[in-house]
Amino acid sequence: MHSHFTSLLLDLKELSISNIENVQDDFLIHVQPIDHLQTCPQCQGTAVIRKGCAYQRRVRHLSAFGRRVFLMLPAIRLFCKQCEASFVWQYTCVMPGKRYTIQFEESLPSHVVGATVKQASKQTKTPKTTVERVFKRWMESECKHVQTVCKKQAMDSEKLVLGIDDFAIRKGHTYNTGLHDLRGGTFLDVIPGRKLEDLRAYYQENPQWKTLQPAAVVMDLAQGYHTFIAEVYPSAIRIADRFHVNRYITEALQVVRKQIQKDLSSRARQQLKQNFRLLGKRADQLSEKETKLVHQFLQYSDVLRAVYNWKEAFITWYDCSSSHALAIKGFARWIEQGENIEHSAVQCCLKTMKNWQEEICNYHHLRFTNAAVEGRNNKIKALQRRHYFTRNPRHYKQRILLECNEEMIRC
Ligand SMILES: [Zn+2]
Incomplete structure (x- = not known):
């Protein structure tokens, strides 16, 4: 009864708890797989026997009551009598060879958004390198997802209103241009530079934005922006912000x-x-x-x-x-x-x-203004103050897109 309840609490249905240890400030949870045997991964046969336990894997799981939680998973050796393959027990909560459960890794990125890797590392008591690795991989896929959703929303929008405005990477040095969907309230893309030729070059490489059909575009009084918008969206009303x-x-x-x-x-x-x-x-x-x-x-x-x-x-x-x-x-x-x-x-x-x-x-x-754009530019400023990660332009861009579309993130 007790262990059944804790299994529910841990949301790991494949495991049953045999013991909970409290070592210093950490919980060590000793578990066993509920099933007795697994099918052979090679021949999918069921003529499998157990050959004891080689060692215990110590795997980090979601924290509880402000403490780190480690699952102690037995590395159970198995043998297939049919094809004579030797293998170890495969847990679904953790990938082979990993020191963190899937749930734990999925929980990390939310600590980094709006903060830094260093802060998230401290808060979750996880090595910086781990947080960084997990976050970068998550950022890659999440950014793609967020951009796809935002793009689709803009494409489907009736009377789409775009906003474009520049923001400084380092004041007085370099500028980027943000492309915003004002009606949808999203940040669509970061365009390197702010000059007419920069914008033209970017649209040449990213023709998907040419297919948008904005009813209006809001921008400041920079001639380059007006010339460019008149070129790519000739039917759009150009509004001075x-x-x-x-x-x-x-x-x-x-x-x-x-x-x-x-x-x-x-x-x-x-x-x-x-x-x-x-x-x-x-x-x-x-x-x-x-x-x-x-x-x-x-x-x-x-x-x-x-x-x-x-x-x-x-x-x-x-x-x-x-x-x-x-x-x-x-x-x-x-x-x-x-x-x-x-x-x-x-x-x-x-x-x-x-x-x-x-x-x-x-x-x-x-009656649209770039007020929301200004808000996002301030967010980018704060982000840039926290980091100086301009070395990798891909991460820089992903970070901005995620930070400015926070409500679209799935974590
Ligand atoms: Zn087999």
Whole structure:
């Protein structure tokens, strides 16, 4: 009764427990196969006899109560009278010659996702080399699975919306491009580089992505991306990412702020400098105290106030244009508002806005942004801080794809 119960607990139906030992901090579970004999692996015959037990195999199994568990498996020698083959007992819970059960190895990768091999090794009290070997093999197959599922979802998606954006491998050094399915919420692929020729070369080698039929693609204002997307997905609507576009406006606002700051008293200058971020923040997300400060800052200069209102008007335009047609009209009005501000930073920004007018207004066709992409880019940043594994580009890519599609992982 007791051992039957423990067998269930261990979920190893081929074994019965004969004894449990507690050695230092580990559990050693002595087991026996429930069956008395096994068929001959050579002739499949049943004329088999037992020839004793050579030794005990010590095999690591799933931990219990925070302690390591080892199964003590007898290496039972068998002999086939029919074909005269000698062989040892084959356990289904562990592969021949292995020191870990299949269940144990399958449990390891989940400790590494979101952490490092070193941390997982410490947590599971397993040698680093073992964790690394198991994890790499798992990553290879799991990545293939995850990518296949994500790809199929994108292929089958009605009105697929893609997002592309770059992320730094090491800031200022090299860049990669991420390809995202915004509607499906998945990370599809990592493309090395971010230049037009990099993207073209990658699609040449990976033509499966050419067969996607996106209704729209969201991206920043990099010309290379727009040229490329217009080439490979000519019928897709190209949308300039709202948050990238907004950054141009807040940058112009900060240029103006820096300039007027110079003529202020030292106390006012200090205060404005310390709170410069408040100007960039949406007015409706400021606290009462912050609103007061912003009002105070806007008293300093007519130009600053005009630019601030112009920035806020753009947020309203994004939030409140009720159709694409109305958005185009509203955009023209907003451009006009900017043209009345006499400042080179604003005029320079307006030039960019006018150049990208169509792509900016396209937002109001589908209202998708690359916000999820930014979230994943932060995940990649954290991943890169934990590791510096760029030596092996295949592992690097697999790791990113798994980490960014965590909800698709089967463990
Ligand atoms: Zn045989």
